[in-house]
Amino acid sequence: MANGKRMLRMTVIAIALVGVLGFQLEAMGMLDSVGDTAGRPDVIMIDTIAQLEELEQSAAVFMHDAHTKALKDQGMSCESCHKTDAKGTMALTFNRVEGENQPELSASELKDIYHNGCISCHVKTADKGFKTGPMVGECRSCHQAAPEVQADRFEAGMDNALHFTHWDSKIIPADAGEQTNCGSCHKKKGEEDGWRFAAANAGKSTQEIFHNQCVTCHQTLIEKKAERSGPVQCAGCHGEKEVAARKMEEGKSLKTMGALPRLPRKQPDAVLMMAKVEEGAAPEKATGMAPVAFNHKFHEGVVDTCTACHVDGVNAPLDTSYEAMHDLTSESSCIGCHAKAQEKPQCAGCHEQRPAAKATSDASCVTCHNAGVNAADTVKLMASASKEEKAAEAALLIAARPATQAMVAVEDIPEFVNIGAISKKFEPSKMPHRKIILSMVKGMEDSPLAATFHAAPEAVCAGCHHNSPASITPPKCASCHADPFVTDGKPGLKAAYHGQCMTCHTEMKLDKPAATNCVACHEKKAN
Structure with a gap:
């Protein structure tokens, strides 16, 4: 009898567990195919009450896209929540609007809004015969101490291609008396990105501003059946x-167009830039260097968004302090961005092995700082010239820059170089020197950066002959690496060659020759 009761009790428990698990699986069934259930872009941890008091339960796990789909299946929309x-x-x-002229809600009131709103919706959904979510008493279904589903969001952004999609759209109407539709998003002419940074948005995060404006517009278009x-x-x-798929479609469109049109902001093609100076100080006292002719049009085409440089918005004054322009750790600075470009495979082979940056010299600085002949001309140019005159000067300087990599005459490049100073087990290596050099030059032939900064024809030689003066007849490696082992920080000759x-x-992503394939470079001696 006792065993019979125990079996009956276990059966009841098992049925209850199946019911609970079945319900939770049904609720989880709303996941559909939004993404990997272990990491989803729509997971929101609701912990609003934690700002007012200590939470009694863990934060609630909310899957936004699953709920959006569930509402759509019932003929409902975002306004439901x-x-x-x-x-x-x-x-x-x-289920509330916060901000000016809105009463502050207590923790208890917030709790009621969530519990009453969510659970009542689940009840109505169940009554309609749809899959639904947790009911009264099933707290752990939402409040999970160790959630199985985690937030995994790809960083979104308004890049140039997506920006073009908006201002080229015929669905978004043109502004009154204008040929563009910028006013649909950017309300104040002349301050097109001010809505992201304006004082009127104080207290709101950039996330809130973007979501409020963008999602509202998208939802309106959906309701209008655009x-x-x-x-x-x-x-x-x-x-x-989803972002990768969008970028693929944008790539196809870009290939058809040939080039992405510039944003219609009447931005300059070329500008003269100079580091900020203390109030009252002469411009040449900023760094002792002339202004920089900056090719604005070219740089627009090689970044995904204007905020790559204008980190505080295109309407905010660009920070032209010496530190901002020369910060090696920031990709928003000139030096930092150029250093990042050196990581490309066709550049990294040489630049990865260049010695640590030394103090800059006038010779290297003048590559950029070359506007104006002398200090007096610089003062006049920056203090009294008009914007148009400065732009014209910048355009002239940019046009005078070399279009291709400076190059040593091909016949002056040794076709082969035999490396046999330490050959014992192997024959001397017959290095195809000229082929390597020409291959490297070909890799940088479309790079204005290389054309501008590799001003001397021998500059490419410094990729390997890294600590000797630029020359087409550099000293042999053994002149510095004669010792067999590391001496004064310099590796021995064998290590220097192989390294x-x-x-x-490795840096140039070359598969051949493999580092372990010795005979690819020097044949093994017969004896």
Whole structure:
């Protein structure tokens, strides 16, 4: 009898467990195919109450895209959960609008908004015969101490291609009296990106500003049954696969167009830039160097977004302090961006092995700082010339820059170099010297950066002959690496040869010759 009761009790428990698990699996069934259930772009941890008091339960795990789809299946939309303010902008907050002229809510009131709103919706959904979410008493279904589903969001951004898609759209109407539709997003003419940074948005994060404006517009277009609309689901902007698919389509369009049109902002083609100076100081006192002719049009074409350089917005004064322009650790600085370009395979073979940066010299600085003949001309140019005159001067200097890499005459480059100073087990290596040099030059033939900064024809020689003066007849490696082992920080000759060649091949992503394939470079001696 006791065993019978125990079996009955275990059966009841098992049925209950199956029911609970079945319900939770049904709720998890709303995951659909948004992405990997272990990491999703739409996972939001709801811990709003934690700002007011210590949480009694763990933060609630909320899968936004799953709920968006569930609402759509029932003929419902974003307004089911999100209210709009007086201007018609959708609030990110659930079932409430926060901000000016809105009462502050207590922790208890916030808790009621979430619990009543979510659970009542789940009940109504179940009554309609749809899959639904947790009910009263099933706290752990939402409040998970160790969530199985984690947030995994790809960083979204308005790059140039996506920007073009918007201002080229016929669905977004043109501004009154204008040929562009910029006013649909950028409300104040002349301050087109001010809405991201304006004081009126104080207290709001950039995330809130973008979501409020973008999602509201996309949802409006969907309701109007427009031919095209932007995403309202998280994965549309933050899903890695979705973003990759968008960029692939943009790439196809770009290939058809040939080049992405410039944004219609009346931006200059060329400008003269100079480091900021203290108030009242003469311009040449900034760094002792002349201004820089900056090719603005070219740089627009090689960055994904204007904020690559204008980190505080294109309307904010660009920080032209010496530190901002020469910060090697920042890709927003000139030096930092150029250093990043040196990591490309066709550049890294040489630049990875260059000695640590030494103090800059006037000879290296003048490559960029060459506007104006002398200090007096510089003062006049920067203090009294008009914007148009400065732009014209910059354009002339840019046009005078070399278009191709300076090159030593081919016949002056040794076709082969025999390396046999330490050959014992192997024959001397017959290095195809000229072929290597010409291959390196070909790799940089479309690089204005290389054409400008490799001003001397012998500059390419310094990639290997890294510590000797630029020359077409550099000293042999043994003149510095004669010792067999590391001496004064210099490797021995064998290590110098192998380190130089193998590192270059690795950085340039060359599969052949393999570092372990000795006979690819020098044949083994018969004896």
